[in-house]
Amino acid sequence: MIITDVFRCSLDERCTGGSNTPLCVKVCPTGAVVIIEGKSYSCITCGACARGCPNKAIKKNRFGGYYVDRRRCNGCGTCEILCPIGIIRIEREERVINNRKKVVAYPRGICVMCGLCVEACPHGARRFFYTRDLKDRKNRALLDRYVQILERIGKRERIPVEKKEEVKPKRSPDFRTSIYIDRDLCKGCGRCIYLCPRETILSEDVQGCTRCNICGDVCPKDAISEGEVEEERCVLCGNCIERCPRGVLRIENFKLVKIKGDERVTPRRYCISCGLCADNCPRGALRIRDGSILYDPGICSLCESCVKVCPQEVRRRRGNKITGACALCELCIGECPEDAISVKKVEKFQVIRDERCITCGTCAEVCPVDAITVKVKLGKRGEVLFNENCVMCEKCAIHCPRDVIPNTTGYKKVVDRENSYIWTDFDLCIKCGLCNRICPVDAIDMGEVEVERCEYCSACANICPTNAINIYRTWIKKV
Numbered sequence: 001m002i003i004t005d006v007f008r009c010s011l012d013e014r015c016t017g018g019s020n021t022p023l024c025v026k027v028c029p030t031g032a033v034v035i036i037e038g039k040s041y042s043c044i045t046c047g048a049c050a051r052g053c054p055n056k057a058i059k060k061n062r063f064g065g066y067y068v069d070r071r072r073c074n075g076c077g078t079c080e081i082l083c084p085i086g087i088i089r090i091e092r093e094e095r096v097i098n099n100r101k102k103v104v105a106y107p108r109g110i111c112v113m114c115g116l117c118v119e120a121c122p123h124g125a126r127r128f129f130y131t132r133d134l135k136d137r138k139n140r141a142l143l144d145r146y147v148q149i150l151e152r153i154g155k156r157e158r159i160p161v162e163k164k165e166e167v168k169p170k171r172s173p174d175f176r177t178s179i180y181i182d183r184d185l186c187k188g189c190g191r192c193i194y195l196c197p198r199e200t201i202l203s204e205d206v207q208g209c210t211r212c213n214i215c216g217d218v219c220p221k222d223a224i225s226e227g228e229v230e231e232e233r234c235v236l237c238g239n240c241i242e243r244c245p246r247g248v249l250r251i252e253n254f255k256l257v258k259i260k261g262d263e264r265v266t267p268r269r270y271c272i273s274c275g276l277c278a279d280n281c282p283r284g285a286l287r288i289r290d291g292s293i294l295y296d297p298g299i300c301s302l303c304e305s306c307v308k309v310c311p312q313e314v315r316r317r318r319g320n321k322i323t324g325a326c327a328l329c330e331l332c333i334g335e336c337p338e339d340a341i342s343v344k345k346v347e348k349f350q351v352i353r354d355e356r357c358i359t360c361g362t363c364a365e366v367c368p369v370d371a372i373t374v375k376v377k378l379g380k381r382g383e384v385l386f387n388e389n390c391v392m393c394e395k396c397a398i399h400c401p402r403d404v405i406p407n408t409t410g411y412k413k414v415v416d417r418e419n420s421y422i423w424t425d426f427d428l429c430i431k432c433g434l435c436n437r438i439c440p441v442d443a444i445d446m447g448e449v450e451v452e453r454c455e456y457c458s459a460c461a462n463i464c465p466t467n468a469i470n471i472y473r474t475w476i477k478k479v
Contacts, residue, residue, distance in 0.1 A: 001042075001043070001044050001045040001064065001111065001113070001128075001129055002042055002111060002113065002115070002117060002118060002126060002127065002128055002129065003042075003044075003126075003127065003129045004039060004040050004041060004042075004125050004126055004127075005124070005125045005126075005127060006039050006125075008123045008124060008125035009039045009040055009123065009125040009126075010123055010125075011035070011038055014122040014123070015121075015122055015123065022035065022040060023117075023120040023121065023122065024040050024042075024117035024120055024121055024126055025040065026120070027116040027117055027119075027120045028042070028116065028117055029112070029114065029116065029430040029431055029432035029433075030067075030108060030109065030110055030111065030112055030430055031089075031091075031108040031109050032087065032108075032109050032110055032111040032112075033117055034087055034109075040117075040125070040126065041085070041087075042087070042111055042117070043066075043085075043087050043088075043109060043110055043111035044084075044085060044111075045064055045065055045066060045111050045113065046084060047060065047066065048082045048083065048084055049066065049078075049079035049082055049083060049088060049107070049110060050066055052078055052079065052082040053073075053078060053079055054076065054078060055072045055073060055074060055076070056072060057069045057070075057071075057072035057073035057074075058073075058079060058107075058110065059467075061112065061113065061465055061466065061467060063112070063113040063114075063465055064113050065110075065111050065112040065113030065114070065465055066110050066111065066112065067110065067112050067428060067430070067465060067466035067467070068106060068107055068110060068428075068466075069427065069428060070104075070106055070427040070428070071427045073105075073106055073107070074105075075090055075092070075104065075105025075106060075107075077090045077105075077107075079107050079110075080107060083109070087109040088107050088108070088109040088110060089107070089108055089109055090105050090106070090107055090108075091105065091106060091107075091108045092104065092105045093105075093106070112430065112432070112465035112466055113128075113465055114432050114434055114465040115128065116432060116434075119378065171275065171279065171288075171391060172388045172389070173275075173348065173391060173392070174347070174348055175345050175346060175347050175348060175392075176272065176273060176274060176291070176345070176346045176348075176391070176392040177273060177290070177291030177328070177343060177344070177345050177346075178271070178272040178273040178274075178291065178326065178328075178343070178344060178346070178408065179270065179271075179272075179273075179326060179328070179330075179332060179333070179341055179342070179343060179344070180341070180342050180343070180344035180408060181201075181267050181270065181340055181341050181409075182340045182341075182342075183266070183340075183410065185338050185339065185340035186266065186267065186336075186338060186340040187264075187337070187338050187340075188210065188264030188265050188266050189210050189211050189212045189213070189265070189337065190203065190206075190210040190212045190245070190265040191212045191213070191214070191332075191335050191336060191337070192267065192332035192335065192336055192341060193245075193265065193267060194212055194214060194245040195214075195331060195332065195335050196331065196332055197327075197329065197331065198271075198295075198323055198324065198325060198326060198327055198329075199314075199316070199318070199323040199324060200270055200271035200314055200323075200324050200325065200326040201267050201270040201271075201314075201332065202267070202268060202269055202270065202314055203265045203266055203267050203268050204265075204266075204268055206246070206263045206264075206265045207246065207260060207263065208246065208248065208260045208261045208262055208263030209226075209227040209246060209248040209258060209260055209261065209262050209263065210246065210262070210263060210264065210265045211226040211227060211262060212226075212245065213225060213226045213337075214243055214244065214245065215227060215240035215243065215244055215249065216240075217243075218239045218240060218243045219239065219240055220235075220237065220239065221233045221234065221235055221237075223235070223256075224240055224256070227248060227249070227258045227262070228258075229255075229256045229257070229258070231255060231256075234255075234256050236251055236254065236256060238251070240256070241256075246260070247260075248260040267409075268409075268410075268411060269312045269313065269314060269409045269411035270312065270314060270326070270409055271293070271310075271312060271314050271324060271325055271326035272312060272326075272346075272392075272393075272394065272408050272409065273288075273291050273292070273293060273326050273328065274311065274391050274392055274393035274394070275288045275293065275391055276306075276309045276310065276311065276368060276369075276391060276393050277293065277305075277306035277309060277310055277315060277325055278293060278306075278325075279309075279391070280305045280306060280308075280309045281300075281305060281306055282301075282303060282305060283299050283300060283301050283303070284299060285297070285299040285300035285301075286306060286325060290328075291328050291343075292326070292327045292328040293325035293326055293327060294327065295321075295322075295325050295327075297320070297321040297322075300321065300322060302317065302320070302321075302322065304317060304322070306322060306324075306325075307322065309368060310324065311368075311393045311394060311395035311398055312394075312398075312409060312411055313411075328343065330343065344408070346392055346406075346408065348386065348390055348392060349386040349390055349392065349405070349406075350385075350386055351383055351384065351385050351386065352383065352384040352386075352404060352405060353381055353382075353383050353384075354381075354402075354404040355381060356402045356403070356404050357381070357382055357384065357402060357404045358382075358401070358402055358438075358440040358457060358459055359374050359375075359376045359377075359382035359384075359438065359459065360374075360401065360438075360440075360457040360458055360459035360462065361374045361458060361459065361462035361463075362396075362399050362400060362401060362457060362458055363384060363396035363397075363399070363400055363405060364396075364462075365458065365462070366395050366396060366398075366399045367395060367396055368393065368395060369389040369390065369391060369393075370389055371386050371387050371388075371389035371390035371391075372384060372385070372386055372387075372390075372396060373385045373387070374462075376438070376463060378434075378437050378438065379437070384396075384404075384405070394406070394407055394408060394409075398411055398412060398413050399413055399475065401414075401415075401455065401457050411477075412477070412478035413475040413476065413477060413478060414475065414476060414478045415455070415456040415473050415474070415475060415476075416473075416474040416475060416476040417456065419474040420456050420471075420472055420473045420474055421471070421472050422449055422451065422454060422456060422461070422469065422470065422471045422472075423449065423469075423470055424447035424448070424449060424468055424469050424470070425467075425468050425469075425470065426447060426468070428466045428467060428468035429446070429447045429466065429468040429469075430465075430466055430468075431446050431447070432465065433446060434460075434463045434464065434465070435447060435460035435463065435464060435469060438459045438460060438463050439459060439460055440455075440457065440459065441453055441454070441455055443455070444460050444469075447468060447469065449469075456471065456473055458471050458473065
């Protein structure tokens with residue numbers, strides 16, 4: 001909830017601006033802030049209104065506040081009666097419904113936890129307060145003072161104390177060990193792709209010769225190198241033809257010829273040993289040991305749970321087994337002619353502060369282990385916080401629209417605009433304006449979305465305190 005530090009609260013010139021209305025009351029979009037004995041007080045988000053609403057029209061949002069679904073609300077006034085501090089009131093307004101003017105009644109005074117009053121207060125008296133954090137002596141004293149004043153004016157509702165549930169992660173690694181391919185050193189021969197026994201390194205399909213020189217490795221007469229043939233030495237054994245991963249060699253008129261041109265192949269994505277596949281395997285066919293992903297095909301039921309959760313999308317079913325989990329055998333390292341591959345230790349992410357971050361919340365949405373919290377500071381640089389659940393799978397980095405999260409492989413996904421949509425339910429919108437302020441491209445105005453300009457980052461949907469903005473996104477690989 002949001003409460004007032006009554007020792008700091010002062011209705012002076014800075015607060016009122018020469019009017020009779022303090023800033024916190026002015027900016028509150030739901031009328032949830034009132035002045036009592038010269039101090040501001042607001043809805044304590046106890047939930048009594050939501051529990052007692054006969055139409056289930058009052059709902060709790062993810063910020064701990066409550067909002068009204070005006071489609072369900074019939075203005076019965078039950079919430080007004082049940083409110084323990086008497087802040088809810090039923091207000092009537094005239095609206096046009098089905099081309100007819102109609103007087104409707106809705107409750108006002110319910111806090112949605114939008115935080116506008118906290119931001120507006122010039123004295124820092126309005127503050128977010130989480131009762132689950134009452135270990136702090138100052139917090140306890142502040143809450144006791146708040147309760148005493150409410151009791152003195154005849155409001156005796158007990159402040160609800162939130163219980164903090166601790167969810168223990170399956171694993172909590174401090175670092176991740178995986179291969180790393182330096183794109184600046186890689187010449188695109190594709191040896192790592194072709195020789196990997198687990199098929200953990202993938203690329204876009206190419207048809208030409210990549211000059212991997214596998215043909216040269218298997219030639220018993222050293223008659224070929226990177227697809228170039230010395231006819232005098234070649235005995236047409238055909239070994240190079242069988243082993244060529246791209247089928248670029250053929251025998252014509254008793255000569256070995258290359259029938260396709262040269263083409264570079266770049267590793268687009270590869271297993272980074274995050275372990276999500278092992279964590280989600282229902283049969284225990286995958287295990288993690290010192291960074292290696294161990295796989296027992298005899299136990300595997302081919303349910304493809306690992307395929308579905310792999311953020312790099314390298315897990316694939318091949319016949320009666322599933323490939324794509326890196327065993328850290330380091331064969332690719334030994335075979336790379338440019339020394340572009342190494343084993344890298346990645347420390348667990350803690351916090352990211354970057355001017356490019358638009359605090360859209362996409363990273364928190366896609367995180368498969370609920371490890372990310374986005375701290376929004378309107379008008380200031382936000383923060384992306386990672387908790388102990390993080391397994392460094394980098395799914396957040398793959399989907400980040402501003403590339404502010406480190407991405408080992410560089411594999412990216414972007415929103416498929418043709419198969420995504422965004423719309424606002426104005427029966428829930430309270431015109432608080434938070435969407436306007438957070439949108440990085442000025443594509444929304446009090447819920448009205450300019451779809452052509454919108455980049456579907458979901459910042460507005462994630463900050464909306466009444467869940468009025470709905471967004472559906474599909475993702476495609478970035479070319």
